[in-house]
Amino acid sequence: MLIAADKFKGSLTAVEVAEHVTVGLRRVAPALRVESLPVADGGDGTVDAAVAAGFERRTAQVTGPLGDQVTAAYALREATAVVEMAEASGLRHLPKGVFAPLTATTYGTGELLRAVLDAGARTIVLGVGGSATTDGGAGMLAALGARFTDAEGAPVGPGGGALASIAAADLSGLDPRLAETEVILASDVDNPLRGPKGAPAVYGPQKGASEADVAALDAALGRYAQVLGEALGPAALDAAEAPGAGAAGGIGYGAMVGLRASFRPGVEVLFELLGFAEALERADFVITGEGSLDEQTLHGKAPAGVAQAARAKGVDVVAVCGRLALTPGTLGGAGIRRGYPLLELEPDPALCMANAGALLERVAERIARDFLA
Secondary structure: OOEOOEOOOOOHHHHHHHHHHHHHHHHOOOOOEEEEEOOOOOOOHHHHHHHHOOEEEEEEEOOOOOOEEEEEEEEOOOOOOOOOHHHHHHHOOOOOOOOOOOOOOOHHHHHHHHHHHHHHOOEEEEEOOOOOOOOOOHHHHHHHHOEEOOOOOOOOOOHHHHHHHEEEOOOOOOHHHHOEEEEEEEEEOOOOOOOOOOHHHHHHHHOOHHHHHHHHHHHHHHHHHHHHHHHHHHHHHHHHHHHOHHHHHHHHHHHHHOOOOOEEHHHHHHHHHHHHHHHHHHOEEEEEEEEOOOOHHOOOOOOHHHHHHHOOOOOOEEEEEEEEEOHHHHHOOOOOOOEEEEHHHOOHHHHHHHHHHHHHHHHHHHHHHOOOO
16 A cells, blocks of 8 residues: 555645555555655655655745745755745745735745755755745845846846836856756646736736736736846846746746756655655555645646556545545546545545644545455
8 A cells, every 4th residue: 555645735744645645545454555755846845755755855045025034944865855846935924914925935946956055965856836925036046156237236126017117137157056956846847937828917916017017027027038148148038938937927938947956746746756666566555635626636636647657557546635626527537536636534624734643544444445445
């Protein structure tokens, strides 16, 4: 039995999900051999999943999205580091109900990358998602030594809105260790930097951006890409249209252009790092899941990746979740035999989240009776 589930956002980490599922399974089958491999897709919970797989957790003090100091974690194993940009620049660092769509900065993510370089990392997996920012990664690059100035030669301020005034870019001061470092951009989204499917239009409203803010950010990011194209050549401008450039408020673009990062689906990268293929070889049944099984799950999320790989090996998969918004037919098409939502046991969403652990144990008991008896 392999438990390969993602977090239940807002209630349980991926590690906690596996723990509660194990408790429930063993109430029915005490001798059951259970292997747990918490998984992630590059967004929130990526560092936790890496630590659970044997990486060392380390922390650094960095600049948060609003400019205050925050503690950010990363994972390190030998010369490979897993960095979760949300640890430094995520929505989690904003006070409840407070957004800063025009001024939130990724500067702290750059500081976090510098910390992993100091720790000896020469392969960096940069997981992106859950960001509070839409600055195209300009803050990240500035923290690593890039200079962005306005027409008077003054440094451009923090946030995507300030990029409207950018006149020149100088990346010659980037940390020289980056030239010897492989950076992998791990993301579950493939949006371009701007336009109808770009970072401001698609994700800006989630970060508090009004229609006017979205338009301003889209224009500012266009100016940013134009200036980087002038500084680095036409390929830097063309990169704004590349899949993943719009990830996490455009930090994907900054990573591709400034850090020479390669874009790969987050699930694919994390599965390699976590040893998922090897764990699957040892499994005869798999339980996956996440907080909400919905249409987004089918587009690059961890449970879909787990189910696809398991189906290729002929291994049955079921999924646990807080909320189930997929039909049985859609689940089956994704390789998941059945979904087990906690809301089926506790229909009040607030109570369901508050008691997710206990409910998950009850669900796991049902799975054991349904499939292991």
